[in-house]
Amino acid sequence: xxxxxxxxxxxxxxxxxxxxxxxxxxxxxxxxxxxxxxxxxxxxxxxxxxxxxxxxxxxxxxxxxxxxxxxxxxxxxxxxxxxxxxxxxxxxxxxxxxxxxxxxxxxxxxxxxxxxxxxxxxxxxxxxxxxxxxxxxxxxxxxxxxxxxxxxxxxxxxxxxxxxxxxxxxxxxxxxxxxxxxxxxxxxxxxxxxxxxxxxxxxxxxxxxxxxxxxxxxxxxxxxxxxxxxxxxxxxxxxxxxxxxxxxxxxxxxxxxxxxxxxxxxxxxxxxxxxxxxxxxxxxxxxxxxxxxxxxxxxxxxxxxxxxxxxxxxxxxxxxxxxxxxxxxxxxxxxxxxxxxxxxxxxxxxxxxxxxxxxxxxxxxxxxxxxxxxxxxxxxxxxxxxxxxxxxxxxxxxxxxxxxxxxxxxxxxxxxxxxxxxxxxxxxxxxxxxxxxxxxxxxxxxxxxxxxxxxxxxxxxxxxxxxxxxxxxxxxxxxxxxxxxxxxxxxxxxxxxxxxxxxxxxxxxxxxxxxxxxxxxxxxxxxxxxxxxxxxxxxxxxxxxxxxxxxxxxxxx
Amino acid sequence: xxxxxxxxxxxxxxxxxxxxxxxxxxxxxxxxxxxxxxxxxxxxxxxxxxxxxxxxxxxxxxxxxxxxxxxxxxxxxxxxxxxxxxxxxxxxxxxxxxxxxxxxxxxxxxxxxxxxxxxxxxxxxxxxxxxxxxxxxxxxxxxxxxxxxxxxxxxxxxxxxxxxxxxxxxxxxxxxxxxxxxxxxxxxxxxxxx
Numbered sequence: 001x002x003x004x005x006x007x008x009x010x011x012x013x014x015x016x017x018x019x020x021x022x023x024x025x026x027x028x029x030x031x032x033x034x035x036x037x038x039x040x041x042x043x044x045x046x047x048x049x050x051x052x053x054x055x056x057x058x059x060x061x062x063x064x065x066x067x068x069x070x071x072x073x074x075x076x077x078x079x080x081x082x083x084x085x086x087x088x089x090x091x092x093x094x095x096x097x098x099x100x101x102x103x104x105x106x107x108x109x110x111x112x113x114x115x116x117x118x119x120x121x122x123x124x125x126x127x128x129x130x131x132x133x134x135x136x137x138x139x140x141x142x143x144x145x146x147x148x149x150x151x152x153x154x155x156x157x158x159x160x161x162x163x164x165x166x167x168x169x170x171x172x173x174x175x176x177x178x179x180x181x182x183x184x185x186x187x188x189x190x191x192x193x194x195x196x197x198x199x200x201x202x203x204x205x206x207x208x209x210x211x212x213x214x215x216x217x218x219x220x221x222x223x224x225x226x227x228x229x230x231x232x233x234x235x236x237x238x239x240x241x242x243x244x245x246x247x248x249x250x251x252x253x254x255x256x257x258x259x260x261x262x263x264x265x266x267x268x269x270x271x272x273x274x275x276x277x278x279x280x281x282x283x284x285x286x287x288x289x290x291x292x293x294x295x296x297x298x299x300x301x302x303x304x305x306x307x308x309x310x311x312x313x314x315x316x317x318x319x320x321x322x323x324x325x326x327x328x329x330x331x332x333x334x335x336x337x338x339x340x341x342x343x344x345x346x347x348x349x350x351x352x353x354x355x356x357x358x359x360x361x362x363x364x365x366x367x368x369x370x371x372x373x374x375x376x377x378x379x380x381x382x383x384x385x386x387x388x389x390x391x392x393x394x395x396x397x398x399x400x401x402x403x404x405x406x407x408x409x410x411x412x413x414x415x416x417x418x419x420x421x422x423x424x425x426x427x428x429x430x431x432x433x434x435x436x437x438x439x440x441x442x443x444x445x446x447x448x449x450x451x452x453x454x455x456x457x458x459x460x461x462x463x464x465x466x467x468x469x470x471x472x473x474x475x476x477x478x479x480x481x482x483x484x485x486x487x488x489x490x491x492x493x494x495x496x497x498x499x500x501x502x503x504x505x506x507x508x509x510x511x512x513x514x515x516x517x518x519x520x521x522x523x524x525x526x527x528x529x530x531x532x533x534x535x536x537x538x539x540x541x542x543x544x545x546x547x548x549x550x551x552x553x554x555x556x557x
Numbered sequence: 558x559x560x561x562x563x564x565x566x567x568x569x570x571x572x573x574x575x576x577x578x579x580x581x582x583x584x585x586x587x588x589x590x591x592x593x594x595x596x597x598x599x600x601x602x603x604x605x606x607x608x609x610x611x612x613x614x615x616x617x618x619x620x621x622x623x624x625x626x627x628x629x630x631x632x633x634x635x636x637x638x639x640x641x642x643x644x645x646x647x648x649x650x651x652x653x654x655x656x657x658x659x660x661x662x663x664x665x666x667x668x669x670x671x672x673x674x675x676x677x678x679x680x681x682x683x684x685x686x687x688x689x690x691x692x693x694x695x696x697x698x699x700x701x702x703x704x705x706x707x708x709x710x711x712x713x714x715x716x717x718x719x720x721x722x723x724x725x726x727x728x729x730x731x732x733x734x735x736x737x738x739x740x741x742x743x744x745x746x747x748x749x750x751x
Contacts, residue, residue: 006561007560007561007564010561010564010565010568011564011565011567011568012568013565013568014564014565014566014567014568014569014570014571014572015568015569015571015572016568016572017565017568017569017572018568018569018570018571018572018573018576019572019575019576021572021573021576022572022573022575022576022577022580023576023577023580023581023717023718023719024575024576024580027580027584027713027717028705030706030713031584031703031705031706032705034666034705034706034707034708035705035706035707037666037668038666038706038707044667045667050619051619052619076667077670541746541747542747
């Protein structure tokens with residue numbers, strides 16, 4: 001019997017039809033999809049014993065407490081530290097996915113000079129030469145750390161030191177100008193506030209330490225018609241915070257200062273303002289025209305604000321009119337207002353105000369990627385992740401997430417002083433060095449970060465104030481030695497200072513401040529505070545899902 | 558019957574035979590466990606009555622998994638009996654201080670986070686509801702690995718069609734989802750893939 005072409009086609013048809021009645025196509029589809037997840041170039045966590053350790057996130061100055069899950073010694077998962085007095089178990093989406101960052105394709109793994117591969121020897125040689133030729137500037141994005149004190153020591157001999165403050169600290173700038181108390185020593189006493197008027201500050205979207213306000217809001221405000229904590233969001237668009245607020249006041253973009261002045265005038269006219277505060281020159285009619293609200297609406301808003309005190313106004317950016325409104329409300333130096341958390345604090349020069357001419361500028365990896373200094377000096381930029389949009393003559397690979405030990409000073413805008421140690425839980429790639437290690441090679445007389453941390457622990461022990469927080473709280477005075485204190489820190493304890501005293505800050509205001517346009521308010525969200533322009537996949541997924549949060553008494557499509 | 562029908566039918570039946578009988582045999586390859594461990598013997602002679610006596614939860618709720626070598630070494634410092642597996646255990650692993658490279662039947666992909674503590678303590682699930690009655694067996698089961706995906710056959714289940722499966726057969730994501738839905742428990746991506 002001769003096999004024809006038609007027979008082969010018929011046979012093929014029978015085989016194909018038959019296979020559809022077997023598990024072959026479906027099983028092969030399933031197995032192939034799993035096979036694609038295991039290609040050799042996809043990073044896979046090592047198999048090994050699983051353990052959970054405490055540490056702290058140093059990706060931004062909020063320093064949230066973390067519980068890090070390690071498999072075979074490698075971080076494979078992150079969750080919030082429930083006993084942390086500030087973030088209280090909450091993390092931003094970036095923090096939840098931070099363990100993925102060390103594997104990001106943009107991870108900087110070698111020294112680069114003008115786009116070409118270079119070496120630490122060449123970078124050190126160039127920096128030494130620059131130091132010998134003229135002054136250098138060091139820019140720090142996370143002041144107050146042990147590494148920061150080394151930067152300052154180096155700068156005292158070789159040039160200048162400047163810092164880039166986060167949006168929450170910059171917003172406290174007017175109080176520093178008027179009271180002389182550094183913004184880094186001031187904080188918002190949110191825990192004792194009854195009404196918060198936020199001028200565009202993304203309080204529920206990563207403002208300050210993420211857990212601090214969201215916890216207060218969920219306990220005292222969420223889903224309640226007459227909440228214990230009233231959040232009034234003054235903002236041009238319905239942001240996530242505006243959608244969840246007790247009241248959203250929609251105003252014309254850029255009219256925050258005019259509205260703050262209008263509110264202050266309304267309070268003056270109704271004799272509800274604190275004494276010795278100048279009357280704003282802006283009339284209610286002008287404030288109404290600029291903000292798009294009616295005069296009656298401004299008066300009603302002013303009455304609502306003061307109906308339940310203490311009242312606190314928070315700006316997204318340095319806005320003197322909002323700061324002046326706080327003086328009118330009597331919120332500066334008062335319980336539930338702007339408080340001084342630390343008696344002795346240093347005032348830092350802003351990185352933008354550091355003036356040259358410099359021979360070189362060294363930028364620490366803690367400085368946000370968007371920061372750019374207008375200078376002709378040679379720029380040495382430390383970073384764990386390269387950002388092609390940012391200019392630097394030298395790109396120097398820095399430790400990534402939890403790859404170096406660091407101390408964690410109090411979060412910006414926190415009302416209570418805290419201190420903790422972030423232990424390194426991951427091994428850095430071999431080519432990685434921190435800016436502090438680099439400077440120690442240039443100037444061997446500099447102390448190491450570990451030594452400074454050790455000294456700080458001794459100072460805290462000697463002061464014998466405050467409490468250590470772990471699962472249970474312990475007074476520092478009950479500890480036996482500075483070594484015991486340091487050991488507690490290394491296992492994840494957080495030191496918390498005594499509650500702030502009221503009256504520690506007084507602002508003198510002779511005339512109402514001139515109006516100025518506010519900076520973009522989105523600068524304070526969790527993505528705005530993030531240093532490089534890379535995100536872990538988990539963060540984007542989490543943030544997408546977070547848009548499903550249901551605001552009280554309102555549906556969102 | 559026409560010649561075309563016979564040819565078509567032959568191809569159809571051949572495909573059925575290949576798909577249902579030859580394909581599963583070709584897809585999985587059998588591997589031997591490094592040791593012939595007998596659950597039943599240990600339960601009978603050592604007084605082990607609960608799975609958790611050896612497969613315990615740690616204090617922090619993390620599942621300890623397969624006992625580490627020091628647990629075995631507590632009794633098997635020297636050979637107990639003259640069997641070959643006993644000699645292998647003592648000579649190759651305990652005396653050398655090496656962990657036994659067990660082939661884990663229920664090992665999941667690295668992007669899966671599963672908490673035994675939540676399922677055992679909160680949901681009150683028994684071990685056998687997911688793992689079957691393996692703990693009562695007297696011989697180690699054959700470990701079959703999928704040539705394409707690299708995972709154990711237990712993840713898909715013994716039945717290639719996944720029809721008429723026993724409740725404990727299969728540990729795929731859809732099995733987790735089915736169980737959650739039956740119990741009206743929320744199913745979300747980040748519950749397991751965090």
